[in-house]
Amino acid sequence: MRIGIDVGGTNTDAVILDGDQVVGGCKSPTTEDVSSGIASALTTVMAQTGVPASAIQAVMIGTTHFTNAVVERRRLLQVAAIRIGLPATKGVLPMTDWPSDLADTLGRHSFMLRGGHEFDGREIAPLDEKGLVEVAREVRARGLRSASVTSVFSPVTAVMELRAAEILRNEVPGISLSLSHEIGRVGFLERENAAIMNACLADLSRKVVDSFRSALRQKGITAPFFISQNDGTLMTPEHVERYPVLTFASGPTNSMRGAARLAGIGDAMVVDIGGTTSDVGMLMQGFPRESAVAVDIGGVRTNFRMPDVLAIGLGGGSIVRDDGARIGPDSVGYEITSKALVFGGDTLTTTDIVVAAGLEDIGDRSRVAQVPASTIEAAIKEMHRKVDEAVDRMKTSADALPVILVGGGSILISRDLPSASRVIRPENAGVANAIGAAIAQVGGEVDRIYAMEGRSRDQVLGEAKAEASAAAIAAGAHPGSVQIMDIEEVPLAYLPGSATRIRVKAVGDLRMMQKEAAE
Amino acid sequence: MKLDSQNLADLAVGAAFLGTGGGGDPYIGRQMVQLCLNEGLTAELVDPDDLADDAFVIPTAMMGAPTVLVEKIPSGEEAILSLRRLEKRFGRSATHTMPIEIGGINSTIPLLVGARLGLPIVDADGMGRAFPQLEMETFGVYGISGSPMAVSNEWGDCALIEARDNGTMEWLSRGVAIRMGGAAYIAEYAMSGAEVKRTAVPRTLSLAIQVGRVLRMAKAEHRNPFDALLGFLPETLYSYGRIIYAGKVADMQRETRNGFSMGRARIDGFAPWTGAMEIEIQNENLIARIDGRVAAIVPDLICIMDSETAEPITTEGLRYGQRVTVVAVSVPALMRTPEALAVFGPSCFGLSEPYTRIEELST
Numbered sequence: 001m002r003i004g005i006d007v008g009g010t011n012t013d014a015v016i017l018d019g020d021q022v023v024g025g026c027k028s029p030t031t032e033d034v035s036s037g038i039a040s041a042l043t044t045v046m047a048q049t050g051v052p053a054s055a056i057q058a059v060m061i062g063t064t065h066f067t068n069a070v071v072e073r074r075r076l077l078q079v080a081a082i083r084i085g086l087p088a089t090k091g092v093l094p095m096t097d098w099p100s101d102l103a104d105t106l107g108r109h110s111f112m113l114r115g116g117h118e119f120d121g122r123e124i125a126p127l128d129e130k131g132l133v134e135v136a137r138e139v140r141a142r143g144l145r146s147a148s149v150t151s152v153f154s155p156v157t158a159v160m161e162l163r164a165a166e167i168l169r170n171e172v173p174g175i176s177l178s179l180s181h182e183i184g185r186v187g188f189l190e191r192e193n194a195a196i197m198n199a200c201l202a203d204l205s206r207k208v209v210d211s212f213r214s215a216l217r218q219k220g221i222t223a224p225f226f227i228s229q230n231d232g233t234l235m236t237p238e239h240v241e242r243y244p245v246l247t248f249a250s251g252p253t254n255s256m257r258g259a260a261r262l263a264g265i266g267d268a269m270v271v272d273i274g275g276t277t278s279d280v281g282m283l284m285q286g287f288p289r290e291s292a293v294a295v296d297i298g299g300v301r302t303n304f305r306m307p308d309v310l311a312i313g314l315g316g317g318s319i320v321r322d323d324g325a326r327i328g329p330d331s332v333g334y335e336i337t338s339k340a341l342v343f344g345g346d347t348l349t350t351t352d353i354v355v356a357a358g359l360e361d362i363g364d365r366s367r368v369a370q371v372p373a374s375t376i377e378a379a380i381k382e383m384h385r386k387v388d389e390a391v392d393r394m395k396t397s398a399d400a401l402p403v404i405l406v407g408g409g410s411i412l413i414s415r416d417l418p419s420a421s422r423v424i425r426p427e428n429a430g431v432a433n434a435i436g437a438a439i440a441q442v443g444g445e446v447d448r449i450y451a452m453e454g455r456s457r458d459q460v461l462g463e464a465k466a467e468a469s470a471a472a473i474a475a476g477a478h479p480g481s482v483q484i485m486d487i488e489e490v491p492l493a494y495l496p497g498s499a500t501r502i503r504v505k506a507v508g509d510l511r512m513m514q515k516e517a518a519e
Numbered sequence: 520m521k522l523d524s525q526n527l528a529d530l531a532v533g534a535a536f537l538g539t540g541g542g543g544d545p546y547i548g549r550q551m552v553q554l555c556l557n558e559g560l561t562a563e564l565v566d567p568d569d570l571a572d573d574a575f576v577i578p579t580a581m582m583g584a585p586t587v588l589v590e591k592i593p594s595g596e597e598a599i600l601s602l603r604r605l606e607k608r609f610g611r612s613a614t615h616t617m618p619i620e621i622g623g624i625n626s627t628i629p630l631l632v633g634a635r636l637g638l639p640i641v642d643a644d645g646m647g648r649a650f651p652q653l654e655m656e657t658f659g660v661y662g663i664s665g666s667p668m669a670v671s672n673e674w675g676d677c678a679l680i681e682a683r684d685n686g687t688m689e690w691l692s693r694g695v696a697i698r699m700g701g702a703a704y705i706a707e708y709a710m711s712g713a714e715v716k717r718t719a720v721p722r723t724l725s726l727a728i729q730v731g732r733v734l735r736m737a738k739a740e741h742r743n744p745f746d747a748l749l750g751f752l753p754e755t756l757y758s759y760g761r762i763i764y765a766g767k768v769a770d771m772q773r774e775t776r777n778g779f780s781m782g783r784a785r786i787d788g789f790a791p792w793t794g795a796m797e798i799e800i801q802n803e804n805l806i807a808r809i810d811g812r813v814a815a816i817v818p819d820l821i822c823i824m825d826s827e828t829a830e831p832i833t834t835e836g837l838r839y840g841q842r843v844t845v846v847a848v849s850v851p852a853l854m855r856t857p858e859a860l861a862v863f864g865p866s867c868f869g870l871s872e873p874y875t876r877i878e879e880l881s882t
Binding site: 085087088089090091092096097116118119124152153187188189282289301308392395457486487488489500 | 546547550551584586589591593594596674700701741772773838
C-alpha cells in the first residue's frame with residue numbers, strides 16, 4: 001500500500017491506495033510548520049482505514065508550497081542574480097520581463113561579469129574572477145545568503161559556473177548557490193529565471209523537506225518517500241532540497257492526472273480549486289495538455305515542460321469584499337481555520353459564503369447568519385463567473401467539454417457553467433491531487449555526450465533509450481510500463497567526431513503498484 | 520505608424536509564422552525594443568510608397584544560428600555599430616533602416632536600431648519570409664549589391680566586407696560570424712528609396728503584425744485560429760494557404776553544420792492524415808514530403824504550428840511528442856519569378872525536386 005500526500009497552501013490531503021483502490025482519504029489544514037499538518041492528516045487517514053505504518057511501502061508527496069511562495073511573494077530570500085557573459089547579454093538585463101513586485105521582493109540584486117562561452121566551447125571572455133570577488137564582497141555587505149549563477153552556454157560547458165561557485169563559497173561562507181546548468185537547458189533567459197527562482201527558495205526548501213521527514217518519522221513510517229516534480233515523475237527528498245524549482249507545476253499535473261483517474265474520462269477541462277488559487281487545464285487522452293511555448297510561473301518565463309494551466313485567484317480561503325462583488329485574489333490560506341467567520345474569525349471568505357447559502361455545513365453556521373442574502377448571491381455569481389471565464393479561456397475550441405471539478409474548494413461551484421457540456425464532481429474529488437501524487441511515475445534519465453562517429457544515429461539513440469529505461473527500472477519502474485518521455489539532442493560542434501549531448505528521459509509505474517494490482 | 524507593446528507582441532507571433540521555423544525566436548528582439556519603448560523612444564514604420572526616391576536606407580539584421588541567439592543574448596549595440604560603419608563607408612547618413620528578413624528576430628533588429636537612432640523603419644523586407652543565407656534577397660535578385668557590408672560583435676569588433684557578388688559576401692561574412700561565436704549583427708544592401716520600391720517585398724512588417732492579431736483575436740473569441748488565418752491570407756500578397764498535414768512529432772534530428780541549424784522532423788499523421796510527413800530544415804522548413812511525395816516546397820511557406828493553440832513552432836522549439844498542424848502558404852509573385860527561384864528556389868538548397876507552386880500540389 002502507498003500513501004499520496006498533497007501539501008497545498010490551505011489543506012494537506014492524504015490518501016491511502018491499495019493498487020488502484022482508494023482505501024481512504026482525508027483533508028487536514030496545512031500548518032505553518034507543514035510537518036504537524038502532515039502528521040495530523042496521516043493520523044486521521046491511518047485511523048480511518050486501520051492501515052498500520054508497517055504496511056506502507058512508499059509515500060509520495062506533491063506540494064505547491066514552492067510555487068505558492070513565488071506566486072504570493074512570501075517567504076522568499078533576496079537573491080544575488082549573477083550573470084556571466086559580458087560584453088554579450090546586456091541587451092536584456094536579468095529579471096527584465098519579471099513582474100516588478102516579484103523583482104522587488106528578490107531585491108533586484110543583479111551583477112553582470114565578463115565571461116561565458118561560445119557555442120563551440122571557446123570563451124567569450126575569461127571569467128572575471130577579480131570582479132567576482134568584488135561581487136562576493138557586495139553580496140556579503142548586503143547580507144545576501146543565496147545566489148544564482150548563470151553563464152552563457154553553461155549547458156555545453158559548466159566550468160565557469162563551477163569556478164564561480166568555488167569563489168563564492170570561499171568568499172561568502174554558507175551561501176546557497178543555484179547553478180543554472182544544474183536546473184535548465186539551453187535558452188539563456190529562461191534558464192537564468194529558473195536559477196534565480198530556485199535561489200529565492202533555498203531556505204524554504206530545506207525547511208519544508210525537513211518537515212516532511214519529521215512528520216513521517218513521527219508516524220513511524222520508514223518507507224521511502226518521494227516528491228513529485230513538474231513532469232509528473234518522482235524525485236528524492238535530497239534532490240528537492242537543492243532544486244525546489246523543479247516541483248513547480250507538479251500540483252496541476254497531479255490534480256489533472258488524479259481527476260482523469262477519478263472521473264474515468266480522458267478528454268475534459270479540469271478545474272482544481274484549492275484554498276488560494278484555482279488551476280484550470282485541459283485533459284487530452286488522460287494527460288494534461290502541455291504548453292508548447294515558454295511557460296510563465298508567477299509571471300516569470302521559463303522553459304520547463306509542464307501542463308498548460310491558468311491559475312486564477314479563487315479558492316476556499318479567498319477573501320470576499322465589496323458586498324460580494326470582489327473575490328480574492330488574496331486568501332487567508334492555511335489560516336482559514338482561525339480567520340474565516342465560520343471558524344470564529346473575522347474575515348468573510350468564500351467558504352463562509354457557501355455555508356451561509358446553506359450549500360455546505362462547515363464550522364459554526366450561526367456565525368454567518370447575518371451575511372446579507374444579496375452579498376451571498378453576488379459572491380456566488382462572481383465565483384461562477386471567474387471559473388467559467390477561466391474554462392472558456394483555456395478551451396481550444398468553442399465546443400463545450402465536460403468540466404471535472406476537483407480540489408477542496410470544489411464546493412464553491414454548485415451551479416452549471418455556461419462553457420461546460422456538464423459539470424462532473426467525482427467521488428474523492430477533494431483529494432484528487434493526493435491521488436495524482438500517489439500514481440506518479442518514476443523516471444530514469446541519461447544525459448551524456450556520445451561520439452556519433454562510425455555509428456548511426458539510430459544506434460546511438462537506441463543505446464541511450466535502453467540506458468534511460470534501465471535507469472527507470474533501477475529506480476523502481478515496472479519493466480513492462482516503461483516509456484520514453486523525452487529526447488533531446490544538443491550537437492557539440494567543438495568536439496571532434498560529431499559529438500552530441502543526448503538527454504533521454506524514460507518513465508514507468510512504480511513496480512510495487514503493479515504487484516499490488518496483480519494481487 | 521508608431522508601434523506599441525501590443526504591436527510588438529503580435530509582431531512576434533506573425534514573424535515566427537512567416538519565419539517558417541527559422542529566424543530565431545523574436546522574444547529577445549522584442550524585449551530589446553520594449554526596453555526602448557519603456558524609455559520613451561519610438562519605433563515608427565513608414566510605408567515604402569511614402570519613401571522619397573532619394574532616401575538612403577541601410578537595412579540591419581542578425582546573422583547566424585538561432586540556437587546561439589537564444590543562449591548568447593546580444594549587447595544591443597552590435598547592429599548600430601554596423602550601420603554606423605556603413606554610413607562612414609558611404610560618407611552619408613542613413614534616413615531609414617529596414618529589415619532584410621521578416622521571419623523571426625530579424626523583424627525586430629531594425630526596430631531596435633530605428634528606435635535607438637531615431638530612424639524610421641521601412642515597412643518592407645528582402646526575403647518575404649526567412650532564409651538561411653544573405654544572398655537570398657529580392658534586393659539582390661533585382662540588382663542591388665549587398666556589399667559593402669559590416670559585421671559586428673559584442674566587443675565592437677567590426678569587419679567590412681566588399682565582395683564581388685552577394686554569394687561571395689555571404690560566404691565571407693559567414694566565416695566571420697562563426698568566428699564571432701555563431702551569431703553576428705550586420706548592415707548591408709544599402710539602397711535608395713526608389714530601389715526599395717522596385718526590389719523589396721512590401722508591407723511585410725505590418726503583415727506580420729496583422730497575422731499575430733488575427734491569431735490572437737480568433738483565440739480570444741474561440742474561433743478556430745487556423746480558419747481565421749486561412750481566411751485572412753487572401754486579403755494579402757500571400758493569397759493562398761491551406762493545411763497540408765496534422766500529427767505528432769515522432770522524431771527530431773538536428774545538428775549545427777557550417778554555422779547553420781540543419782535538421783529533419785518526422786511527423787506521424789493523425790486521421791484523416793495517413794502515413795508520415797518528413798520536413799527538411801536548414802534553419803527554415805525547406806520541403807515537406809508525405810511518404811516521399813512533395814507536399815510543399817521552398818520558397819512557399821511551410822509553417823509548423825501547435826494544433827491546439829496555433830502558436831507557430833520554431834525549429835529549436837520542435838520537440839518529440841508535440842501535436843502539430845502544418846500550414847503551407849504561397850509567397851508573393853516577385854518571389855516566384857525564374858530570377859528569384861535561381862537565388863532561393865529548391866536547387867539552391869541542394870533539393871532535386873523542382874519548384875511547384877503550393878496551389879498546384881495535392882495533399
